[in-house]
Amino acid sequence: MTSQNRPLSPHLQVYRPQLTSILSILHRLTGVALAAGTLLLVYWLVSVAAGAEAYESARALIGSILGRLLLFGWSIALFYHLCNGIRHLFWDVGLGYELPVAYRTGWAVMIATVVLTLLSWIIGYAVMGGL
Amino acid sequence: MGMRSPLRRALGLGSAKEGTGQWWAERMSALALVPLTVWFVASLVAMAGADYYALRDWMGSPVVAALLILLVFVTFYHGALALQVIIEDYVHYRPAKFAGLIAVKAAAVLLALTGVLSVLLVLFTA
Numbered sequence: 001m002t003s004q005n006r007p008l009s010p011h012l013q014v015y016r017p018q019l020t021s022i023l024s025i026l027h028r029l030t031g032v033a034l035a036a037g038t039l040l041l042v043y044w045l046v047s048v049a050a051g052a053e054a055y056e057s058a059r060a061l062i063g064s065i066l067g068r069l070l071l072f073g074w075s076i077a078l079f080y081h082l083c084n085g086i087r088h089l090f091w092d093v094g095l096g097y098e099l100p101v102a103y104r105t106g107w108a109v110m111i112a113t114v115v116l117t118l119l120s121w122i123i124g125y126a127v128m129g130g131l
Numbered sequence: 132m133g134m135r136s137p138l139r140r141a142l143g144l145g146s147a148k149e150g151t152g153q154w155w156a157e158r159m160s161a162l163a164l165v166p167l168t169v170w171f172v173a174s175l176v177a178m179a180g181a182d183y184y185a186l187r188d189w190m191g192s193p194v195v196a197a198l199l200i201l202l203v204f205v206t207f208y209h210g211a212l213a214l215q216v217i218i219e220d221y222v223h224y225r226p227a228k229f230a231g232l233i234a235v236k237a238a239a240v241l242l243a244l245t246g247v248l249s250v251l252l253v254l255f256t257a
Contacts, residue, residue, distance in 0.1 A: 028217060035210045042246045045203070048190055049249035052183045075172075082168055085161050092158055120176050129180030 023106050027084050030077035037074045072121070079116040083109040153212055160209035167202045187253060196254040203246035211239035 015021070040062070047058035061067050087105050090096045096105055124130065174195075178186060189195055214235045222228040 031210075031213055032217065035214055038206060038210060038242060041203070041206075042242050042249075045199070045246045045249040048183075048187060049252040055183045055186070078168065078172065082165065086165060089158065089161060120172060124176045124179035128177065 019106050020102055023084060023109065027081065027088070030081040030084075033074070033077045034081055037070075037077070040070070040074070072117075075120060076113060076117050079120075080109070080113040083112045083116075153216075157209060157212045157216075160205050160212070163201075163205050164209055167198065167205060170198060171202055190250065190253045191256075193254065196250050199250045200247050203243055203250070207239040207243035207246075211235055214239075 044058055044062070047054045062071060087096070087109055090105075096102060174189075178189060181189075190199065215232055218228060218231045218235065222231055
């Protein structure tokens with residue numbers, strides 16, 4: 001019996017996207033983005049160790065328009081993955097599975113992500129004087 | 132429960148008996164990363180606008196260096212475990228899968244080592 005042509009149960013393309021499913025795949029996507037972002041983290045650490053000149057070129061790269069955009073996107077991904085990760089840890093101990101709760105914590109994660117991201121950049125720029 | 136044959140169950144060969152190990156390690160590293168990440172981001176925000184020597188002084192203090200090393204180590208540990216699961220979920224062509232798994236592990240080890248050595252270098256030349 002061939003297993004190639006068996007009918008499949010309804011799959012991604014026929015499901016209507018829901019908040020819960022979107023947040024779920026976003027957790028993976030932000031995780032992958034953060035994994036790529038670790039390259040920047042290591043580059044930054046190496047530049048500090050390598051001396052003032054190396055650090056200045058790292059700072060110029062990160063401080064460029066593209067660098068700032070990447071850093072901004074990375075900070076959103078980091079805060080999202082952090083907040084939603086805590087949501088996942090609660091699920092892992094068996095809490096918060098009820099649908100209304102899952103939706104409420106989902107919205108809370110999105111709001112917290114926006115607030116934390118904006119707060120970090122506003123404090124970083126307005127109070128501490130920028131990159 | 133009912134999915135395994137009596138012989139299979141009697142032989143005790145049903146699983147490798149360590150299926151939850153990686154899952155658990157991913158959660159424990161996630162838990163450790165919560166305070167480490169909050170500390171790191173708060174520090175970066177607080178260091179915004181600081182010059183090179185202030186940054187180096189900060190990184191060269193033993194407590195900060197220890198926390199940074201922990202952050203780097205746990206980040207790459209968590210990331211490598213998670214990327215492994217993602218590859219196993221989506222890549223089913225075996226040569227590509229194994230190449231990907233090996234590449235993720237190798238990259239994680241090399242990058243973590245580079246990061247840790249950089250922090251140590253700053254610490255010991257502070």
